[in-house]
Amino acid sequence: MNLVWHTLKKDIRQLRFVVSLWFAAIAVQTLLGAFAPSTTNRPTLWVICQMVAQVAPALQYLLLIVLIPLAIQQDPLADPRAFWLTRPISRRALLAGKALFLALVVIVPAVLGEVIVLSFSGLTPRLVLLAIPEVLLEVAARTFVIAVLAAFTTNFARFAVAGVCYLVGWGIASLFVRSLLSTLHSGASGGYGLSTGYLLSQKVAGTMATVAIGGGVLAWQYLTRQKRTAVGLALLGVLGIMVIRDVWPWSVSGGKVDATVAAKGPKSGDIEMALVGIKPYAGPMPEWKRWQVLTAAFSVHKQPRATVLEILSGNLALTPADGRTRNGWFTSDLSGFNSGLSAGAHALPAGLSEAAERDLGSIHILNPATNAAASVTGLHATLTTREPADSEACLGKKVAVTGDVEVAAYGYKLASIAALKSGACLSYGLDGDRILSVGGEQKSDLRMTVTESAASGAHADRMADDEGKATKVFVRRRIANLAFEPEKDADTMIQRMQPWQSTVYLLLNRGKGNEVVLCEAVNNNDVLFLMTMALRIMSPTRLGYCDAKLIFPPLTEDWLKGAELVCFKRTRLGTFHKTIDVKDFLVGAAETKANVEKSNPE
Amino acid sequence: MSDVIETRNLSRRFGKKEAVHDLTIRVPEGRIFAFLGPNGAGKSTTIKLLMNILEPTAGEALVFGRDARQLGPADFQQIGYVAEDQAAPDSMTVQQFMDYVQPMYPTWDPAFCAGLLKQFDLPLDRKLKDLSRGMRMKAVLLSSLAYRPRLLVLDEPFTGLDPLVRDEFIRGILELTAQEHWTVFVSSHDIDEVERLADWVGIINDGRLMECESVESIQGRFRQIQFAVTDDAVLPGNLPPNWLLAEKEGRAVRFVESRYQEGRSEAAVLGVFPSCGEIGAAPMSLREIFLALARVYRFAAKEGRS
Numbered sequence: 001m002n003l004v005w006h007t008l009k010k011d012i013r014q015l016r017f018v019v020s021l022w023f024a025a026i027a028v029q030t031l032l033g034a035f036a037p038s039t040t041n042r043p044t045l046w047v048i049c050q051m052v053a054q055v056a057p058a059l060q061y062l063l064l065i066v067l068i069p070l071a072i073q074q075d076p077l078a079d080p081r082a083f084w085l086t087r088p089i090s091r092r093a094l095l096a097g098k099a100l101f102l103a104l105v106v107i108v109p110a111v112l113g114e115v116i117v118l119s120f121s122g123l124t125p126r127l128v129l130l131a132i133p134e135v136l137l138e139v140a141a142r143t144f145v146i147a148v149l150a151a152f153t154t155n156f157a158r159f160a161v162a163g164v165c166y167l168v169g170w171g172i173a174s175l176f177v178r179s180l181l182s183t184l185h186s187g188a189s190g191g192y193g194l195s196t197g198y199l200l201s202q203k204v205a206g207t208m209a210t211v212a213i214g215g216g217v218l219a220w221q222y223l224t225r226q227k228r229t230a231v232g233l234a235l236l237g238v239l240g241i242m243v244i245r246d247v248w249p250w251s252v253s254g255g256k257v258d259a260t261v262a263a264k265g266p267k268s269g270d271i272e273m274a275l276v277g278i279k280p281y282a283g284p285m286p287e288w289k290r291w292q293v294l295t296a297a298f299s300v301h302k303q304p305r306a307t308v309l310e311i312l313s314g315n316l317a318l319t320p321a322d323g324r325t326r327n328g329w330f331t332s333d334l335s336g337f338n339s340g341l342s343a344g345a346h347a348l349p350a351g352l353s354e355a356a357e358r359d360l361g362s363i364h365i366l367n368p369a370t371n372a373a374a375s376v377t378g379l380h381a382t383l384t385t386r387e388p389a390d391s392e393a394c395l396g397k398k399v400a401v402t403g404d405v406e407v408a409a410y411g412y413k414l415a416s417i418a419a420l421k422s423g424a425c426l427s428y429g430l431d432g433d434r435i436l437s438v439g440g441e442q443k444s445d446l447r448m449t450v451t452e453s454a455a456s457g458a459h460a461d462r463m464a465d466d467e468g469k470a471t472k473v474f475v476r477r478r479i480a481n482l483a484f485e486p487e488k489d490a491d492t493m494i495q496r497m498q499p500w501q502s503t504v505y506l507l508l509n510r511g512k513g514n515e516v517v518l519c520e521a522v523n524n525n526d527v528l529f530l531m532t533m534a535l536r537i538m539s540p541t542r543l544g545y546c547d548a549k550l551i552f553p554p555l556t557e558d559w560l561k562g563a564e565l566v567c568f569k570r571t572r573l574g575t576f577h578k579t580i581d582v583k584d585f586l587v588g589a590a591e592t593k594a595n596v597e598k599s600n601p602e
Numbered sequence: 603m604s605d606v607i608e609t610r611n612l613s614r615r616f617g618k619k620e621a622v623h624d625l626t627i628r629v630p631e632g633r634i635f636a637f638l639g640p641n642g643a644g645k646s647t648t649i650k651l652l653m654n655i656l657e658p659t660a661g662e663a664l665v666f667g668r669d670a671r672q673l674g675p676a677d678f679q680q681i682g683y684v685a686e687d688q689a690a691p692d693s694m695t696v697q698q699f700m701d702y703v704q705p706m707y708p709t710w711d712p713a714f715c716a717g718l719l720k721q722f723d724l725p726l727d728r729k730l731k732d733l734s735r736g737m738r739m740k741a742v743l744l745s746s747l748a749y750r751p752r753l754l755v756l757d758e759p760f761t762g763l764d765p766l767v768r769d770e771f772i773r774g775i776l777e778l779t780a781q782e783h784w785t786v787f788v789s790s791h792d793i794d795e796v797e798r799l800a801d802w803v804g805i806i807n808d809g810r811l812m813e814c815e816s817v818e819s820i821q822g823r824f825r826q827i828q829f830a831v832t833d834d835a836v837l838p839g840n841l842p843p844n845w846l847l848a849e850k851e852g853r854a855v856r857f858v859e860s861r862y863q864e865g866r867s868e869a870a871v872l873g874v875f876p877s878c879g880e881i882g883a884a885p886m887s888l889r890e891i892f893l894a895l896a897r898v899y900r901f902a903a904k905e906g907r908s
Contacts (some may be wrong), residue, residue, distance in 0.1 A: 006705050014693055074691070080655045083690050086683035086755075088675035088706045 003089055007097030011071050012105065018070060019105055022063045029056050030113035037476060037545055038423070038434065064106070065146055070160040072150035077221055079154040095222035102143050114542075117374075121478055121543055122425055122432050130484045131542070137207045144214025146502060148234055151221045170238065177242040198316050200483035206245035213237030214437050245573045271309070272301040273578045275401060278318075279588025280391070294328065294391055294587070298405075306354035307409050307573060309486030316580060318394045318587070326390040330405065352412050352504055355568060356516065359414035360508065363516045367553050392454035396589035403580040408572055412504065415569040420473070420507065420560060426567045432486060434546070435565060436474040471517075471552040473505075479544045500572040511562040521547040606631045606669070606753050606785040607652060611661035611810075614647050621647040623809040624661070629787055629802070631752075634779060636800030636817075636888075637789040640896050644809040645789040646685070649757045652682055652787070665753070679707055682746030684739065685757035692731035694722050696741050700748075707749035715748035721774060736767035743771070747778060754779070756788040760795050772798055793889035805901040807893065817888060824891045825862040829871060830879035831855050838874060846898050858894045859883070 012019060029052075037051035075084040075094055084094060113134045118128045149166060153159040217237060221230040281293040296316065300309060314330045356363055415428035418435065426433040477500070505519035555563075607629035614622040622644040631633045639645050651663050654673040663670040666677060673681075691699060696719075704710045719726070722740040725762050730738055739759065746754065754775070757851040760768050772795055780788055790796050796803075803820055805813040813820060829843075830853045841857070848857035855875065859867050868881045887893070 006702075010691075010702050013698075014691070018754050076689070079689060081685070081689045082651060083688060085655050086653050086678060086681065086688075087703070088678040093675075550878050574825065 003093045004096040004100060007075070007089070007094060008100045008104070009010060011074050011097070013103050014074060015067065015070050017145070018063065018067050022060075022067050023090065023109060024103070024444055025056065025060045025063055026109050026113045028052070029060065030116050031057075033113075033117035033543075036477070037478070065163065066156075068102065068106060068143060068146040069150035069153070069156055071161070072098060072147055073106075073153070073155060076154050077151050077225055078227055084250070091223050091225070095219060098147075098222070102147060106143050107136070107139050111135050114139075118480075118543065122427055122434070123430070123480060124427075127480070127482060127485065131482050134204065134483045135542075137204065141207045141210035141214065144211060144218060148214050148217050148221070151218055152227060152231060152234075156413055174242050175237065178240065178246060181243070181246050200481065201250065202245055202248040204483045205248035206241055206252075209237075209241045209244045213241060221289040249384060268537065271303055271407075271576070273407070274299050275580055275582055275585065277588065278316075278394075278401070278585065280395060294394075296330070304409070306351045306358065307411050308351045308570070309422075310408050310410060312406045312408045314403060314576060316401055316403035316405075318442040319400040319402075320394050320397045322393070324393075326394060328390070351410070352568060355412035355414070356506065356566075359568075360516070360566070363417070363508075363514045366515050366517045367520070394587045396587065398584045398586050401582045401585045405578050405580065406575055407578060408575045410570050411573050412568045412570055415503075415567045417564050417566050420563040420565045424565070426475075426565060428567065428569060430480040430482065432478045433565075433567065435473040436476055438473050438560065439471060469554045471507075471560065473507075474547065475543055475550060475565075476547050479546070481542055500548055504568040504570070506566040506568070507552055507555070507560075507563045508566045509559060509563045512559065515559075516566075517552050517555060519550045519552055521551040523551060603629055605629060605664070606666060607635070607787055608632075608664040608667075609648070609652070609661065610664075612648070612651060612658050612663050614644075614651055614656060615659045620809050622651065622658075625806070625809075625811050627804055627811060627814055628869060629785060631785050632783050633802050634786040634800045636796040636803045637787065637806065638793060638796065638803060638888075638892055639789075639806035640899070641791075642808075643806045645806060646687075646757055647809075648806070649685070649755060649789060651832070653681075653755065655765075656732065662861075669681070675706075676748040679709065679749065682743075682749075682751035682754040683757075684743050684746050684755070684759050685761065686761040687741075688742065688757075690730050690738065690742055693729060695727055695729050696733075697726040699730060699741060699745060700726075703745045704748075709749045711748060711750060714750065715744065718744045718747060722770075732850040736763045736771075740767070740771065743774075750782055750784075752785060754784050754786045754788075756786065757792075758790055759788065760790055760792045768792070768795060774801065793892050794887070797888040800888075803888065805895055808903065812895060812899065820891060821885060821888065823860060823862055824886045824894070825859045825867065825883040826856065826860045826886055826890070827862075827867070827871065827881065827883055828854060828856045828880040829875065831875050832877060835875065835877075841874070842870060847894055858886070 032049045032052055039045050075089075075098075076082045110191050111132065115128060115132060118131050119125075122129070145166075146163075147210060148246040149162045150159050153162050213234070214237075217230050217234045220233060221227065224230075275296065276299045277297040278294050281295045298311075303309060311330055317325045318328065319325045353363075353365065416426035416432070418424040418426045420435065420438055422435055422437050424435045426435075490517075500522045505522075507519075509515045550565075605628045607627070609625050609627050612622055612625040613620060625644075625648060627635075637648065638643050647656065651658050652665055652670050654670045665673060666680065668677060668782060691702065694702060700715065700719075704712075704715075715825060722744055723743055724737060724744065725733075730741060732863055733741065742773075743759070756775075760770065763771060775786065776799060778784065786799070788796060788799060797817065800817055802816050803813065804811060815823075831850070835850075835855075837848055837855070841848050844861040846858040846860055848855070850856075855878070861867075862883065864883075867883065871878060871881050
């Protein structure tokens with residue numbers, strides 16, 4: 001044991017300069033990562049932090065790929081001239097000394113830094129604890145890969161060459177493995193889910209395999225110095241890791257895959273749905289799409305209370321009198337039907353007022369004009385046909401319509417409430433919002449153009465905002481992804497790509513008889529700033545932030561004094577399919593419509 | 603007297619090239635064994651096999667009676683190894699180097715180390731990479747002597763050393779081995795220096811051991827024979843095999859007698875050249891013997907290739 005410590009002390013002493021740089025890099029990143037997101041009124045600091053967050057991980061990586069080879073090659077394994085070979089140091093003691101160095105100098109500080117950042121990000125202790133094994137695995141995996149390459153080489157130059165070969169080889173081999181696996185699985189249906197938890201599980205399994213194989217090869221090389229065998233084992237291991245990363249079939253989080261979520265929601269038979277109209281799409285859209293897009297409207301009956309329906313996918317075949325069938329498919333909605341408010345949609349999402357009543361008690365909405373859309377009981381979707389001529393052939397004519405649509409049912413749920421003051425936090429599981437400021441103008445790059453829908457109300461709000469009349473609340477959204485957190489369904493994963501899409505904010509004043517003001521627009525740049533700092537090197541997606549400005553109608557200071565910010569989250573309740581089969585359906589006639597995007601003064 | 607080093611039919615192959623072939627040597631305790639051979643003869647490979655740096659492809663190497671592949675820390679605590687191409691922790695100062703090495707050896711003698719430091723005149727505060735080649739070699743040697751090893755293995759230790767340092771180095775080893783009764787196994791090109799050190803010599807060529815005996819014996823066995831013959835005399839084709847590198851230059855005939863026996867060797871000359879003049883039998887230095895043998899091996903190799 002003495003010689004193990006002796007070796008460790010020697011390595012630290014010899015590499016004290018690089019080790020100091022490594023510690024300093026982690027310390028700086030940890031401090032910035034931990035404290036910068038909570039600096040509510042320091043946009044300049046925040047911008048600096050973002051810049052550091054872009055540069056520091058590269059520096060940290062650089063230090064890592066310098067520090068580890070230097071430590072390993074202090075007593076090289078592959079060099080027959082190595083000093084230690086003829087000195088009374090056992091291979092086991094040397095392995096233990098190097099392992100201790102990697103653990104104490106490389107892995108523990110990096111993990112500690114990440115844990116500090118996660119703790120300060122507002123995650124609950126339980127989630128931070130859940131993150132530790134994941135972080136540990138990732139840091140250990142990267143460390144072992146670098147250490148194995150260092151153990152196979154005699155000096156840093158050779159290590160660098162080996163590293164480049166490894167990266168190129170990895171790229172080529174993973175392409176090959178993926179194409180091979182996709183060929184093998186081409187016949188399987190639904191073998192791979194899209195859920196975040198599932199994908200993270202594959203990542204975790206691959207990381208665990210990397211740690212096991214990397215550690216094993218490293219130990220083998222130290223204990224036997226049989227380099228050829230070790231290299232062979234490493235190559236086999238790399239192939240194994242690639243396969244595991246692609247075909248790992250189990251979720252490590254123990255959650256359920258998204259297919260089972262459907263069981264919670266309404267069934268196909270519960271809801272009646274009928275096609276009521278097909279007409280040319282009249283809203284703003286990219287010019288190239290203009291005459292290829294139709295809008296299909298469905299009437300819905302027996303829709304459960306406090307639910308929102310949305311067409312996820314589907315296809316319709318339109319067959320006019322000429323007998324030629326024109327196929328179209330549903331794409332993302334351009335009509336302004338929105339579940340959230342991120343696109344500046346003015347309408348109150350259906351089901352929200354019921355959910356608010358349910359979760360907050362009796363409420364009195366102060367901006368009821370926005371409530372008009374609550375009565376919407378229909379479904380709209382855009383139908384894209386292949387050629388403009390296909391759409392034109394059907395316009396103003398009776399056609400036979402057949403097809404199938406997949407509909408998702410959503411509901412709103414109270415996620416969190418916090419006092420309306422700077423620094424207060426809304427927390428809901430992995431995500432959360434920190435209120436940066438209320439009312440004032442945040443000097444930052446947040447003033448971005450609201451991409452309007454056809455809803456004119458949002459435009460008016462923006463104008464009010466421009467005139468300084470609107471009540472603004474600046475928030476910073478935290479988004480975390482943890483492999484060991486029970487997995488999220490595919491819908492949640494998509495929502496996270498547009499973080500404001502599935503959230504609705506209200507201002508609630510209980511002192512004034514549960515008065516509620518609905519947020520009318522969310523002004524954000526939809527760019528997810530990554531602020532993982534010490535850890536970004538390890539996982540760029542584990543922790544991220546993005547800022548937004550919530551725009552409410554003008555409110556008095558007196559009203560705002562006792563207000564709370566309330567957040568409702570949209571969750572998918574389930575999905576169902578409906579078959580469409582209508583004969584002699586009259587498609588709406590063509591009409592000329594100016595391109596709103598082009599003519600918009602914005 | 604037990605053998606500190608013993609090899610039995612030791613072989614090591616690198617691909618198609620057999621670097622060491624069927625090598626059998628014994629080095630008893632207390633002996634200074636010089637392992638000589640031309641470049642690429644297999645000296646360093648043999649030493650690396652003995653030190654468990656390489657593994658043999660056949661045969662075995664024993665050090666202190668243990669299979670060299672099993673040599674562990676306890677064995678290396680009794681072995682000092684200094685090689686020309688050995689890597690050392692160059693970023694350490696001499697003092698740090700000593701501090702690093704010392705805890706590995708329970709028998710480390712600080713007083714002895716201090717004495718050697720003084721004797722070798724090493725600057726404690728200088729980094730190894732900043733030292734001259736000779737000084738660096740001395741530092742490594744010191745780190746291999748201060749624990750009084752039973753076996754000192756030196757692989758080309760004199761390469762790159764200037765004559766003065768070389769002399770100091772050899773004197774240091776000679777003094778110490780005399781005091782401590784160490785066994786020394788040294789390989790070198792510098793035959794003159796080795797001659798001062800060694801009491802036993804092994805000559806290896808092309809991976810094969812050609813000679814292995816005491817320096818006294820080999821020097822007694824080899825003589826440079828020279829005598830005069832008539833102008834028309836010619837060298838016969840069937841000279842005795844122990845007459846090496848025979849040549850006639852003018853009236854002078856020279857060869858190396860590899861089995862010299864006073865009286866008998868002269869009689870053998872007279873048997874071949876009855877009318878020759880006075881026969882001179884000059885003793886040969888180890889260097890001369892080695893060079894003669896090296897030429898013989900090279901000639902034999904050419905013959906073999908042709």
